[in-house]
Amino acid sequence: MHTHGLRSVRRLPAMATAVALAAGTLAVLAPAPAHAAAGATLPFTSVEAESAATTGTRIGPDHTQGTHASEASGRRAVRLEPGQRVEFTVPRGANAVNVAHSVPDGRSGTLNVYVNGQKLARTLPVTSKYSYVDTPWIAGSKTHHLYDNARLLLGRDVQAGDKLAFEATDVQVTVDVADFEQVAAPAAKPSGAVSVTDKGADPSGRGDSTQAFRDAIAAARGGTVWIPPGEYRITSSLGGVQNVTIQGAGHWHSVVRASRFIDQSGSSGNVHIKDFAVIGEVTERVDSSPDNFVNGSLGPNSSVSGMWLQHLKVGLWLTGNNDNLVVEDNRILDTTADGLNLNGNARGVRVRNNFLRNQGDDALAMWSLNAPDVDSSFENNTISQPNLANGIAIYGGTDITVRGNLVSDTNALGSGIAISNQKFLDPFHPLSGTITVDGNTLVRTGAMNPNWNHPMGALRVDSYDSAIEAQVRITGTTITDSPYSAFEFVSGSGRGHAAKNITVDGATVRDTGTVVVQAETQGAATFRNVTATGVGSAGIYNCPYPAGSGTFTLTDGGGNSGWSSTWSDCSTWPQPGQGNPDPDPDRNLARGRPVTATGSQDVYTPGKAVDGDPHTYWESANHAFPQALTVDLGSAQPVRRLVLKLPPQSAWQARTQTLSVQGSTDGSSYSTVVPSTAYRFDPATGNTVSVGVSADIRYLRLHVTANTGWPAAQFSEVEAYLS
Incomplete structure (x- = not known):
């Protein structure tokens, strides 16, 4: 496939x-219609890690292919070294959380969990097992799929305004976003349903429940197969599924461990699959393998709803007759290829109100x-x-x-x-x-x-x-x-x-x-x-x-x-923020641009120097001069003036930083455009220094050799102007 x-x-x-x-x-033409808010109505609320309190390092923003910041929600995340925490303010009543995260390739570990400062007995496992996917047969691809999702029932309720913290223990963890949810109690068995446990399925997950599922489906034809709370292991795909409902107690409670669930080329239809999780073990993308939740056809007038689908190649790869299929209210996470693909011959299919995150293709x-x-x-x-x-x-x-x-x-x-x-x-x-x-x-x-x-x-x-x-x-x-x-x-x-x-x-x-x-x-x-x-x-x-x-x-x-x-110039492609034909001379060319540094201290990362907020700042590694900060302006620009700032608060006492200004058009060969000079930053004058420049620069580098106020280079804003 x-x-x-x-x-x-x-x-x-x-x-x-x-x-x-x-x-x-x-x-x-008639006026454009008014629209309600786009997207699915979801039973959880997401909070970005970069908006939470942290002792770690915020990374991003970045749009560079293959970086952790560029793959993160919001293009920002928080990196935790062992012992560091990120603390979320809980946005709603919840008893469960799902965390999008990344750990270094080949590593696994845990996050300690704290509620209002109290450490829980439960920890959140984190792993790179399902991440770092390579697809060399796809032109232009790099190693991608850097994140994964891990979920946890907290074992207690938390309220809006409570503090929920995650602490890295034994491995570096990049935390992207947390989803907070109030999970309902397990649903009850429908009357007359055939339970998979009655056919020998093992809810501990240790035994192979494949045949029990097949027997239950055959016995329940025209009715319902019930998957009680528990964890079930299926080792090969199911076929011959038609005219049956397969139902669980809720996808936080009924979990099937299988990389392939249904694989069939056709069905008479009327198949309804709902309210359980299928979590696979797909760690790479093999296009010839049907490692999908559904591969082929469920038949006409079928539905898939309330499912949690994760660690598969594709959620639903649909071929054959799937007329009038409804796919709704599902979560599809961490697939190495598509989330869902209607692969020809789909008539009247409705795919609605689903949440999809971290797909490795469309x-x-x-x-x-x-x-x-x-x-x-x-x-x-x-x-x-x-x-x-x-x-x-x-x-x-x-x-x-x-x-x-x-x-x-x-x-x-x-x-x-x-x-x-x-x-x-x-x-x-x-x-x-x-x-x-x-x-x-x-x-x-x-x-x-x-x-x-x-x-x-x-x-x-x-x-x-x-x-x-x-x-x-x-x-x-x-x-x-x-x-x-x-x-x-x-x-x-x-x-x-x-x-x-x-x-x-x-x-x-x-x-x-x-x-x-x-x-x-x-x-x-x-x-x-x-x-x-x-x-x-x-x-x-x-x-x-x-x-x-x-x-x-x-x-x-x-x-x-x-x-x-x-x-006007079709021989060149415009770069972000590169105005044409006459850029605004009052626009700060450095704001929001990609920025790197020779080092940084704690949460005082390079991006703080170009984020437009004078109260946040970059600080280099301490006691390690010289240090440098480099901003990519996107294209060569005739820079004429720099404005360098430190936070304006009076607590920032006057200091002098010695630095030179260097420039490059290719990012490899730099020349000095302003020689090393001592500049005084004084809160009495706004802690601001203006530096005259006359050079065409794409890569702007500040090379700092001394600071009388602190043993590191420091800037809250680096601004570049055309006049």
């Missing part, structure tokens, strides 16, 4: 063409191989941290809907949402009918594609193997903090197929790193009521490839604002 994502894609050189901008052609995908997926939808799902491909991907199909989803923190080879004619294999059925993309929210989505050597947008329409002939209707979209572009129109094969018949109606774009519209192939789209603020470089990049293949026409349907400028 072959799962997929963006596989081998060609780099698309930027080639200049004219921008075609028409006006007034969409005046008859989190949710429809792939119209052999037959088209028809009239199927992904609605109101929450997706976090797909670490190789897309949050949601639609590869072909007819009359498909993607509505009300929340996607965040994509990595490397993916967009938040991809609408694509990439076929991978034949026979493939391209997009047709109407593709509805409505009311979705994309946060920090899009990524630098290492194959193209420039990025993919938060929402991508890709005429990869054939022109877009379907009507693509994108409405009510919110795109926030995209590291690169918001909307991308591309023919990813580099063959210049047209991306056309597209309307974007009603969108809010906030703080996009480069451009709002990234057009790289011929075609046309109409934009109406698209507003943008905080655009990093320019409104439009319009450079179809290959040269002479045609133009991409942007039609202004009215109501657009904040993105009228055009990137």
